[in-house]
Amino acid sequence: EAQVTQNPRYLITVTGKKLTVTCSQNMNHEYMSWYRQDPGLGLRQIYYSMNVEVTDKGDVPEGYKVSRKEKRNFPLILESPSPNQTSLYFCASRMRTDNYGYTFGSGTRLTVV
Amino acid sequence: TQLLEQSPQFLSIQEGENLTVYCNSSSVFSSLQWYRQEPGEGPVLLVTVVTGGEVKKLKRLTFQFGDARKDSSLHITAAQPGDTGLYLCAGQAAGNKLTFGGGTRVLVKP
Numbered sequence: 001e002a003q004v005t006q007n008p009r010y011l012i013t014v015t016g017k018k019l020t021v022t023c024s025q026n027m028n029h030e031y032m033s034w035y036r037q038d039p040g041l042g043l044r045q046i047y048y049s050m051n052v053e054v055t056d057k058g059d060v061p062e063g064y065k066v067s068r069k070e071k072r073n074f075p076l077i078l079e080s081p082s083p084n085q086t087s088l089y090f091c092a093s094r095m096r097t098d099n100y101g102y103t104f105g106s107g108t109r110l111t112v113v
Numbered sequence: 114t115q116l117l118e119q120s121p122q123f124l125s126i127q128e129g130e131n132l133t134v135y136c137n138s139s140s141v142f143s144s145l146q147w148y149r150q151e152p153g154e155g156p157v158l159l160v161t162v163v164t165g166g167e168v169k170k171l172k173r174l175t176f177q178f179g180d181a182r183k184d185s186s187l188h189i190t191a192a193q194p195g196d197t198g199l200y201l202c203a204g205q206a207a208g209n210k211l212t213f214g215g216g217t218r219v220l221v222k223p
Contacts, residue, residue, distance in 0.1 A: 004155075033211075035213075040215075041215075042201075042213050042214065042215040042216055043156075043201070043203075043213040044213075045210075045211070090155050090156075092155070099143060099144040099161055099163050099205060100161070101146045101148070101158035101161050102146075102156075102158065102211070103158070104148075104155030104156050104157070105155050106153075106154055106155050107153070107154065107155050
């Protein structure tokens, strides 16, 4: 089944403890992206990647890192999480050609205390 | 920054009624996508409209892209409880940038 898989689905952590949210897709998509979704603010792009070793900042990149060493994987790293990073995170992928929609993962609900 | 405004923010209707959701911007997009999101899940793509004035139908859902490619609408005919969810529009600019609207929460009561 074609899908984007995120792990974990739920995570509660403490301020300052480094964490990684993994994302993997099995559709051979070139483009991958991370979004966060917050009440009243909608979906905002954190980082995106157009292909292996090519990443760029989205609208809200502060406090996050990403890497794209392989085409299928696009992990999101929080080096020193803070409470304002408590949010619902989505990984998404799509084909390189413009106008194709994204396939989203099921989300990771992160709480930083 | 390109902004997409959706209206209304919330819509509650009875089963069998029709509804329309609007998505407006002052910017031109190369395409516009509509997604539906259910609680606890990621958004799921419903349709992509590309050409100004384009109309696409997906069963009881009708999507329209404005002539100037700045706005779009989603019309649901004879809504059913299964149509309940958060509807999101997203505008694709040249390149990778995809901007999401704030969403319209639709509740269809049986």
